[in-house]
Amino acid sequence: MAELMIEQLTKRFDGTEVLKGLSLEIQEDEFVAVLGPSGSGKSTLFHLIGGLYEPDAGAILLGGKNINGQKGSVSYMPQSPSLLPWRTVLDNVLLGAEIAGRKDQQAAVQMMEKAGLAGYEQSYPHQLSGGMKQRAAFIRSLLSPQPLILLDEPFSALDEFTRSEMQQWLLDIWQHNKRSILFVTHNIEEALFLADRILVLSEKPASVVAEFKVGFARPRSENITLTEEFLQYKKDIYKVLKKGTGE
Amino acid sequence: MVLILLLILWQVLVPLFEVPDWLLPTPYQIGLEAINSWPNYSGHLFATVRLSILGFFIGSLIGLGVAMILHLVPKLRETFYPLLILSQNIPIIVLAPLLVIWFGFGLLPKLIIIILVCFFPITIAALDGFRQTSGELLHYMKMAGANRRQVFWKLEWPHAMPSIFSGMKIAATYSVMGAVISEWLGAQEGIGVYMTLASSSFRTTQVFVAILLIMCLSMLFFAAIVLLEKRVIRWKTSGGGNPNG
Numbered sequence: 001m002a003e004l005m006i007e008q009l010t011k012r013f014d015g016t017e018v019l020k021g022l023s024l025e026i027q028e029d030e031f032v033a034v035l036g037p038s039g040s041g042k043s044t045l046f047h048l049i050g051g052l053y054e055p056d057a058g059a060i061l062l063g064g065k066n067i068n069g070q071k072g073s074v075s076y077m078p079q080s081p082s083l084l085p086w087r088t089v090l091d092n093v094l095l096g097a098e099i100a101g102r103k104d105q106q107a108a109v110q111m112m113e114k115a116g117l118a119g120y121e122q123s124y125p126h127q128l129s130g131g132m133k134q135r136a137a138f139i140r141s142l143l144s145p146q147p148l149i150l151l152d153e154p155f156s157a158l159d160e161f162t163r164s165e166m167q168q169w170l171l172d173i174w175q176h177n178k179r180s181i182l183f184v185t186h187n188i189e190e191a192l193f194l195a196d197r198i199l200v201l202s203e204k205p206a207s208v209v210a211e212f213k214v215g216f217a218r219p220r221s222e223n224i225t226l227t228e229e230f231l232q233y234k235k236d237i238y239k240v241l242k243k244g245t246g247e
Numbered sequence: 248m249v250l251i252l253l254l255i256l257w258q259v260l261v262p263l264f265e266v267p268d269w270l271l272p273t274p275y276q277i278g279l280e281a282i283n284s285w286p287n288y289s290g291h292l293f294a295t296v297r298l299s300i301l302g303f304f305i306g307s308l309i310g311l312g313v314a315m316i317l318h319l320v321p322k323l324r325e326t327f328y329p330l331l332i333l334s335q336n337i338p339i340i341v342l343a344p345l346l347v348i349w350f351g352f353g354l355l356p357k358l359i360i361i362i363l364v365c366f367f368p369i370t371i372a373a374l375d376g377f378r379q380t381s382g383e384l385l386h387y388m389k390m391a392g393a394n395r396r397q398v399f400w401k402l403e404w405p406h407a408m409p410s411i412f413s414g415m416k417i418a419a420t421y422s423v424m425g426a427v428i429s430e431w432l433g434a435q436e437g438i439g440v441y442m443t444l445a446s447s448s449f450r451t452t453q454v455f456v457a458i459l460l461i462m463c464l465s466m467l468f469f470a471a472i473v474l475l476e477k478r479v480i481r482w483k484t485s486g487g488g489n490p491n492g
């Protein structure tokens with residue numbers, strides 16, 4: 001049984017279709033990346049899953065339950081860390097769980113330790129570096145009780161070094177704390193390195209035009225990005241993306 | 248520095264131009280009077296302090312309450328915001344005699360005057376603080392499933408804290424002014440009374456002492472709020488509260 005199942009999702013804004021008949025599913029503990037040109041309705045898709053909008057047609061099922069327009073069903077990590085500046089890092093990573101009404105301070109401290117944030121529990125967000133803020137933001141979504149985490153281009157604002165470091169970090173921590181993940185990005189290499197499966201979106205109105213199963217064994221290391229296979233994937237995906245944008 | 252220079256100039260020029268004492272006393276005379284007649288006015292001073300603090304507290308509570316209601320019910324906000332601004336165009340000094348007609352000479356009309364001058368800066372500051380909540384953080388809270396109450400208490404309220412403190416600083420200094428005005432209307436004691444008595448008998452030095460007291464009191468209240476702010480808002484970075492920074 002799939003964790004998340006999206007069936008024929010359609011959303012219009014002022015008459016323009018942003019999503020049209022978009023279907024996808026994510027299995028339990030699966031890492032799925034969604035690739036799409038910018039402005040392809042990726043954030044609309046997230047807002048629909050997050051329950052901020054009601055779809056015009058179609059259904060979003062989480063664990064078999066319809067969550068159309070229901071807020072708080074999934075955990076979320078935005079593009080910017082969005083930590084509350086007046087809270088300590090510990091209180092910040094607990095925020096998601098707190099909103100859901102279940103917080104476990106001890107688990108949070110342990111998780112921070114594993115995530116390389118030990119000793120920063122009582123610091124404030126402005127004292128952290130960009131990468132550390134994103135770590136805190138991801139831990140916050142991991143500590144939320146929801147079974148699915150949405151990641152919205154979480155590393156796009158980081159520099160190249162921090163970014164690849166963060167990707168490796170994300171895989172490591174996910175390996176030990178499995179969840180279903182839907183990861184939106186416009187970076188092909190990032191999607192290839194992280195995901196089990198890659199879905200490619202078309203331009204507006206968006207729907208899934210291609211699917212790639214990424215066969216690299218886990219745990220993965222950066223070395224795979226240099227293999228022939230990786231390059232071949234990259235070419236294939238690039239071709240589909242180009243066709244999708246009509247270039 | 249400028250203040251000291253000004254005082255010296257004042258001290259030198261008054262005897263030079265032979266200005267009589269009842270018109271303009273020198274700073275030295277005022278200082279002397281302030282020290283010597285302490286037993287005469289200390290009762291007045293404490294009465295005003297009590298009145299301003301009480302008025303300030305009630306005014307702040309009402310100010311915050313009004314801001315919260317207007318913020319949480321946008322319909323009310325649209326209706327009452329212009330009214331709120333309009334109410335501030337009525338000079339308090341004009342309103343004061345009316346309040347005496349309605350409520351007599353007791354504590355109530357005095358408190359109402361202080362509340363009226365205090366609540367407005369706090370309400371406006373709090374409303375602006377609530378409204379200026381970072382859209383990014385609001386978006387996260389909504390995506391995380393926060394309900395209206397959680398958004399308010401976990402995000403908007405702490406976010407508005409610095410603004411609320413700005414409003415409170417203004418209100419704290421206003422409260423002293425409000426208290427003195429209210430005492431002019433008729434009170435048993437208070438700096439306002441002391442001032443009226445002094446001016447009606449041309450004891451100009453005492454009038455200046457009263458002014459000095461009002462200034463000191465206002466500054467003291469202001470400092471108290473600044474101190475409180477430092478204790479409450481420890482997270483503030485020197486570069487402001489940028490959520491990404």
